[in-house]
Amino acid sequence: MEGRGKRVQDEGSGWRVEERVFRIQGRRWRVERRRIEGRGYRIPDTGQRMESRAKGIHDTGYRAEDGGWRVGGAEYRIQGRGWKVGGRGYRIQGRGWRAEGNEYRVPDTSVILECVSTHSIPKDNKLLLFLMDGFRWDYFDRQEIDLPGFRRMMREGARAEYLIPDFPSLSYPNYYSIMTGLHCEDHGMVGNYMFDTKHNESFLIGVNKAQYNSYWWDDGEPLWVTAEKQGKRSYFYSWPGCEVTIRGVDPTYCKKYPTFTYPKLEDMQEAIKEGLQLFSNDSADVVGIYVELPDKYGHKYGPSSTQLNQKLMEIDNEMGKLLDELESHDLRDKVNIMIFSDHGMTEVNETRVINITDYVEVEDIRVVLDAGANVYIWPNEGKLNKVYADLVAMDNPHLTVLKKADIPDRWFYRNHYRTSPILLVAKNGWYITTPLLPRFHTYYGSGPMQGTHGFDNNEIDMRGIFLASGPDISRNVVVKGFANIHIYQMMCDVLGIEPNENDGQWKDVAGVLTHTYDDVSSAILNVTNLALLILTTLISLVRESL
Structure with a gap:
């Protein structure tokens, strides 16, 4: 003008x-x-x-x-x-x-x-979240197990055919993509194991204290920070990252992930009980519960195992009891439930291993991290092209070797300074070993690992779940699969808060909520x-x- x-x-x-x-x-x-x-x-x-x-x-x-x-x-x-x-x-x-x-x-x-947003519908409903680690998209449809609790929730709510993880299809990157609505290259959580060249520090989950430094997390704003900034009270149970002060903000309450173990079914039951009480006395606006059982049993026994199926039925039983408890507490019309997973799972075994140890010179490498579906390499100064050439010379059809500049756009992964100069990605179902981690992963007492993830997020086995039910959720609806970055805006919406800048688009989740919106990201x-x-x-x- x-x-x-x-x-x-x-x-x-x-x-x-x-x-x-x-x-x-x-x-x-x-x-x-x-x-x-x-x-x-x-x-x-x-x-x-x-x-x-x-x-x-x-x-x-x-x-x-x-x-x-x-x-x-x-x-x-x-x-x-x-x-x-x-x-x-x-x-x-x-x-x-x-x-x-x-x-x-x-x-x-x-x-x-x-x-900021086209939304102006005032809401004051509660939100109960379940992050079910490693819950693959097709577990709901298994003929050999009965899941009446989940089926009831589907009848009373909305379900996506599948949920597409961000690349890499690992836990921490996708915990944060879900909770911030950002791709990995935007929020900076680019792996379960990371190296930060600016701070000369490594992020090693469950190992070092440096993982709790805020600079690993501050490039994104998770839901609990958005909520707390706008006067909402958030309670999170065993949720990875809730113990970190992010952008100067903590949740109202964080029960830290347990030391030397992982959250069991009893922890889930206790968290549900506490969450319902918090909603009943109006002490909490959002409660998040982390459930690791599907991932643990998928890794240890495999995604098709009877042991995993048994855990799925136990989790399902808790979902049925949850719906009954919501009704008995007169909360069914006040609490929205969203259930999602970070990734899926695929079978692996010791016969499908890619060992790079004999093809690289250790003195050429400054840092090498992780094993399995992905490996990240930081060569020493002046050694990038040599290390890359050595890896390409393997000529292994089950291994993709990429310089940072060649990482595909569709992964939304290249444009963060923590992304490694060389990225190795295994073909689905294959396992990479390195000089630092030269052996296929084995569980004490049960033998070699039977399942893993982290592969190309286009792989069907890497898909996760999304399921929701409550007063702001459509009933008996199945929508097309969508990327997990679109969940954040929906969580903010049902809480009645303004979302932080994010990569989500409303058109991709049309039909999930009882009301429709135009695409705010356009x-x-x-x-x-x-x-x-x-x-x-x-x-x-x-x-x-x-």
Whole structure:
């Protein structure tokens, strides 16, 4: 918009501004100079009218207060000399607008419209989360086991056909992708084991204290931080990362992951019991419970094992009891449940091993981390090309060797400084061993590992689950599979909080919630938002002319 709105044109989106003639074409709205009557403006066909120097809008719930405007039904406020959309919508401050990324501002008149969200539905419902580590997408459909609790939840809620993990399909990267709505290259949690060249530190889960330093986590904002910042109370049980102060914020309560063991079924039962009590006495807004059993039994005994099937049925029994308890506590219409997993699981064995030890010179390598589906290598200075060439010379059809610059765009993994200079990825079902970890993983007392994950996130076996039920969730609905980065925005929505910047898109989760939204991550405003934009500009022009 030049000067005072002489000419703005956008043929594709169907609107233009010329000589103070404002027109949205093809979408019912039309504002033209000939429709400006006296000192008031009218938008035909909508029943909205601004009159008397924009002092009142009749029959629409808008009213003038203290020199500004308030839209009663939708929490829109015009304060002082500008607009503000309260709650979780748009804010316009000043008097003009122009487009800058997700902000819109008109130069020379200084009005800012922040495209925060198109949502303005006030909510005060609770949220109960279950992160079920390693729960593969097709476990629900096994003929050899009965899962009546999960089936009941599906009838009363919504289910995705599958959940696509972020790459790599490992735990910590996907814990954080789910809880931040960001890809790994954005939130920086790029592996279960990481090396940070800026701090010269390693992240080794369950091993070193450095993993609790906030710099590993601060590139993303997990749900509990978003919630706490906006006055919500969050309680998390054995949830990885909840014990870390992230961006200066802690959850209201975090029960740390147990030392020298892992959360058992009894821990899940106790967490559910405490969570229901917290909801009943209104002490918590969101409760998160981490369940590791599917992952532990999938690794140890394999994804097709009878031992895993038994644990799935035990977990299912707790889900059935949970639904009964919610009803007995009069919470069924107040608590939304979301259940999701970080990744799936595939079978492995000692006959499918890729040993890189004989093909690399240890003195050429500064750091090598992890084994299995992925290996990360930081060569010594000047040795990158040599190490890469040595690995490529293996000519192993089950191994992909990538320099950082060659990592595929579709993985959303390349563009973070923690991503290693050389990345090794095994073909699904194969296992990489290294000079640091030269043997196939074996469990004490039960033998070699039978299942693992971390492979290309396009692999079917790497898919996880998403299941939800509650007052804000559609009933008896199955939606197409979607990426796990889209969950964060839904969690924020049912809690009634404004999400932090994220990679999620509403169109990918259409049908899960009882209400639908436009895609907030796009820069395209819907008709209502365009109308608000035009009205704002009109008011600015009127004030300039008075």
